[in-house]
Amino acid sequence: MRSNELLVVMGAGHAGAELAVQAREGGWSGRIALVGDEPALPYHRPPLSKAYLGGAASLEALALKSRAAYDKAGVDLMLGRRVAEVDRTAARLRFEDGHAMDYAHLAFATGGRPRRLPAAAAGADAADNFHYLRTLADVDRIRPRFVAGARLAIVGGGYVGLEVAAVAVKHGLKVTVLEAAPRVLARVTAPRVSSFYEQVHREAGVDVRTGVQVDGFDLDAEGRTVTWVHCDDGERIACDLVIAGIGLVPNTELAAAAGIAVDDGILIDAASRSSDPAIVAAGDCTRFHSALYDRSIRLESVPNALEQARCAAAAVNGKERLHDGVPWFWSDQYELKLKMVGLSQGYDRLLLRGSPEQRSFSAFYLKGDRVLAVDTVNRVPEFMLAKRLVAERIAVDADRLADDGVPLKNLLPPA
């Protein structure tokens, strides 16, 4: 490889930062540029809606790696820069400021952006107390109003919304969660787990309302501040701060415009290769075939982003590392450690082990005798075993699985 050959990694989140550094570790001898549109050093995103929002984590503690680590790896950080166009024929990309670079290999790690709330389009989007929560800058804008006594309306009862609610109520805010589906976490968990979380939040003082669609906002006379949230059931909620968390849209426009195969995610194989041999992709912006579930999936997940990045780094160095990891996720709310493994879509039976009342249980999503997915609440050792149950497609005996007196590890074959 000629030493002037350039690897450009677009997107400086978890996937991008890992990809750039691992490409060097894996032997890339040319230049490596890591391009991100945010000015900060690549940082941990999960704490944004948890410790950082609550003031318990500093900005320095958020950095994925120190600046010196990128220097050591010979990764040029191009932060606060945005690529406007990728010309695959010329193997050249052009930045918004007109600057152009020729690449030998290109990586998309462009992540996603918050799904916009249609009802906010009439002006709330631009109000100074209406926010989405995806970036450090989002949280820095939220924090001045994130104070005891403030009335916070959260639109969306997914992970982000509920994590924010937990931190907010602990900080003395008056919190209302508005979820359009009949229950919180509806896209990801079973009704039993949803009702558990609804109860936990209500006991903590959160006003959780489900089956309500937000259909408008009142702004103050200057049009700068949202004062009321309107719901389709006729209710109005007075607010000082609105945070919307209703999902993620993958950032695939650049890839699509460049003619790479995209279908709600940049299509990649198990080695993170796109439809163009010179281009790899990793993280929330991708879609791939899951061997475990035999269908196409797109994941919004840090562990997935990191593993895909490691595969992509191998691919740019001409090696093949195949992603066979089982999807997993975590969400910390109050003192509850929710850890989930697998995808539950298509389950025909839910088994509980342990006791929601004791705030320590696991929910197993079964299809026949196969465990598709497991949610564990404050049961970390079971989570680690559940990962094996799911990944290795271990057939289980439902009666023993549901019997908390039978150690879960007895249901697994020896490692």
Place this chain on the structure above:
Amino acid sequence: MPHLTIIEWSGKEHHLEAETGQSVMQTALDALVPGIMADCGGSCSCATCHCYVDEAWLARLPLPETAERDMLECALDPLANSRLSCQLRMTPQNDGLVVRLPKSQI
């Protein structure tokens, strides 16, 4: 600055200077030490920053809290001196700390 030695499974040694208060995990990440995956970023959720603390140091470190003990219970290749490096803080008191990395995190 407290000194830290990390020994990879292969035997390769890394002699590092840590920031006081920084975790062993972050010190390793900043020095690009292979074998500390740290997938969850130090939130004690993944057990991919598992390490073995040198016996001489084991008793001198604060004991693991419940969350860490739970994770270690099911980490790959656990031993009596297993710890999660995200939960170990570098302080003047553990200047010279030595940890080894497991085979499972290559």
